[in-house]
Amino acid sequence: MSTEIFIDRGDITTLKVDAIVNAANASLLGGSGVDGAIHRAAGRELLAECRTLGGCSTGQAKMTQGYALPAKFIIHTVGPRWRGGTHEEPKLLASCYTSSLQLAVANGVKSIAFPAISCGVYGYPIEQAARVAISATREFLKCDNSLEKIIFTCFDDRVYRAYLDAERTDDRTDR
Ligand code: ADP
Helix, strand or coil, X not given: CCCEEEEEECCHXXXXXXXXXXXXXXXCCCXXXXXXXXXXXXXXXXXXXXXXXXXXXXXXXXXXXXXXXXXXXXXXXXXXXXXXXXXXXXXXXXXXXXXXXXXXXXXXXXXXXXXXXXXXXXXXXXXXXXXXXXHHHHHHHHHCCCCCEEEEEECCHHHHHHHHHHHHHHHXXXX
């Protein structure tokens, strides 16, 4: 089996996949952007479960139920804040993708959707973040292809174009 990668425009809270990834903050207690949208759509029970998790470090991931979402699980990962690129931001962002994918596989997830982690309030340059997302995911897939489907959900056109470009560039450097 090989894993299919999709780059789609849309709202991640509406996707009927096994797991969606949340670009959370370290408290895991909700925030703005996609985090706020996920908490609103999942309902209050999500916050109750998040309170039991004791937060999450940057680059790591923790999982909860999806509650009122169409997705069964939510994988909460904490992206790095952009601080000029010299504070291990690429490594930490890559780790968000790898940790989330590992957690997904360990829990039998077959389909997973990611938002553009760190590309909103955390200020990561979108083109660079998209390249990290694609290359970290492809690196992971070299060793594990038990997932059936990975979706990069792009909330706006700029993110969508950046992912399409990153995929093309990564294709060329792979050969
Ligand atoms: P961060 O704090 O990690 O930067 P944000 O939530 O501020 O996270 O932004 C991350 C990305 O998620 C941005 O590209 C933003 O446009 C996008 N986003 C916001 N809402 C949604 C949503 N409902 N579905 C998918 N992506 C979303």
